[in-house]
Amino acid sequence: MSTDIPPLTGELLGLDLINTRARSGTDSIDRLSTPDGLRMWVALQGERLxxxxxxxxxTVSQADLAAIRSVRECASQLVDHVRHGRAPSDANLRELNRTLSAAPVHLELRWVGSSMAAEARRTGSVIADLAAHLAEAVALVLTDPGVSTIRKCEAEDCTMLFLPASSRRRWCAAARCGNRMRVARYYQRHKDS
Structure with missing residues (x-):
């Protein structure tokens, strides 16, 4: 399992969560294999988290980490079904809904300078809040009208998902798989010559 490969971030948060476990080339990636990995991935998400x-x-424990990984597993299966127009499993829907309800949301009012602001706050443990936040991000992916345009990287040895801004986008990242695949095609063309 390699952690040398920089994580793919910048997609919808729900897709970034799914992409914390992937295969790229000969490397297996699991950004959520340790509590430190979770903390680093959360930090990379910046403002979103x-x-x-x-x-x-x-103080993230292995049990806490398992809760976040469970959201990721549900997300992966749900997105795979929904992006292909297939009905998702009831078990995965129940699990994601259970995670969403484990940390209820309420509005909190505060005075900001010269006006009032209402901000959604979750009430639960830190891990329940994070899991619910991530489950909510997955729900936004699943209900986005563009869910059917989510693609898997075209590099045959990569499992990363992305939402293409252009119909011409083929790889999770040009610097990661795009360059690798172009070099492989070049090598193949010149090897056969």
Missing amino acids: KEFGGDVLA
């Missing part, structure tokens, strides 16, 4: 940064996840 800022409330879980710093020391908030300092």
